[in-house]
Amino acid sequence: MTQLTDEDIQRMLDSENSHGLPNDDGSDSRLAEYKSLYGILNSIQTEPAPSQLKYNxxxxxxxxxxxxxxxxxxLIAMCFCVGLSFxxxxxxxxxxxSLNAIIPYFWNFKWLFIFGIGxxxxxxYFDFILIKKQMGVTV
Amino acid sequence: MNDQEVIEKVLKGDLKAFSIIVDRYERLVFSIVSLLLKKREDIEDVSQEVFIRVYRGMSGFNFNSKLSTWIAKIAYRSSLSHLKKFHRKSNTLDDIVEENNPVMENPDSLLEIKDSRSHIHKLINGLREEYKTAVMLFHIHGFSYVEIEKITGWPEGTVKTYLYRARKILKEQMIAHLKS
Structure with a gap:
């Protein structure tokens, strides 16, 4: 039997159908070594992610x-103002x-506008500060 | 609930459904980001950023590939761009020197390693980044050559070469360890 190269062995182990593999009779120790390497590699578990990852x-x-x-x-408020001005x-x-007629009318609601916007x-602002504090991160 | 159903819910604005995606893929993302980045804070920040990118890009995901492949690709690219952003030079494909002797340098730590799995894990971590990435994606996460090509952008032939070289190095180191 011709000696298999490392590449041949890996290619055979990679293929799902491993019927083409020669019997592991010890004649090619590399096959056994690769088999054991594959076994270990395929059984390695990854490190778990930090618990707060999802929360963050x-x-x-x-x-x-x-x-x-x-x-x-x-954006909607700005569009409304632009539309109104237009x-x-x-x-x-x-x-x-007439400008003289409409300004006194809106003047009556000046505090409503000022307090509303404020x-x-x-x-x-407070909503944002609160979330930042809860997260403990710079947003 | 399969991935498609979860995505449909997320697209309707259900953030709880997105937490299912995070649950399912956090190990994958964390592991891929850890391949390229070393600092714990960087790994955690980039992992979060990956999921935020996944959320933003979810409407454009059309199931041409598996969701895991798409997420892995985002994780890999995000880690690379983080490296570039902070000018930390990673190993390039042209690097001749292979960092494949991590454990051998320290005989004391070598003696402490009893479990072959953890030993191999250490050996993998000592491989150059391309080899490590190929091995992790293929063996540990079970991606195919084509999927690894999609994730990393390396041609399929290159993926195969990296895997071949990495496994050869690992095998030789494993044998050397056993003989010692």
């Missing part, structure tokens, strides 16, 4: 989602709305 991943994703949500809200100037252009910013 989910927390980060929650933060990301919350950021995206706030981003979307901000509408106002369009109306003004065709003399349907509250939104504060809630967002």
């Amino acid at each position: 991943v989910i927390k980060k994703l929650k933060i990301e989602r919350s950021r995206r949500l706030w981003g979307n809200r901000l 509408f106002y100037f369009a109306m003004k252009q065709i003399n349907l709305v 509250a939104l910013i504060l809630i967002n």
Whole structure:
């Protein structure tokens, strides 16, 4: 029988069908050595991941989602303001709305606007600080 | 629940379903990242980053390959880019010197090794990165040549060569250890 090369032995052991393997009668000790190496390699277990990995991943994703949500809200609010301004100037252009009439009307709601915007910013800020503290990481 | 069902739930916004993905693949990700990075903090950070990338890219996953292959690819590429980002030179394919003598350098630690499995594990860790990666992916994680090609970007022939060389080195070292 011709002597098998290391490559031949490995190729045979790699193939799922190992019928082509010669009998391990000790004539080629390398075959036995490779068989034992394969056995050990295939039985090695990997190290477990740290227990807090899942927790940290989910927390980060929650933060990301919350950021995206706030981003979307901000975008909607900005679109609304732009639309309103556009509408106002369009109306003004065709003399349907007078600047003198509309400003006093909105002036009545000035505190509502100021507190509303302030509250939104504060809630967002504290929410963010709280999550950062809970995670103990820099986001 | 199979991977496809879990992904469908994740795409509907179910974060709990994503935690199933993390549970299933955290060992794989952690192990692949550990192949290239050494510092524990780096490994943990990059492993988290991998899952975040997986989550972001999930809508684009079309089951052309197994989910494990896709996740492993992200883990491998993320680790490489982390290495590049911090300018830590890893072994290149052109490296001539092979780091294949980790345990032999220290006879005391060699004597302490009784379990052949843990000994082989140490020998694997001493191999150059390409060999180590090929061995880990093929034998320990059970990926095929084609899957390893997808993960690492190495041609199939290169994967086979790395595996062949790595196993030859391991076998020789194992025999040397037994004889000593």
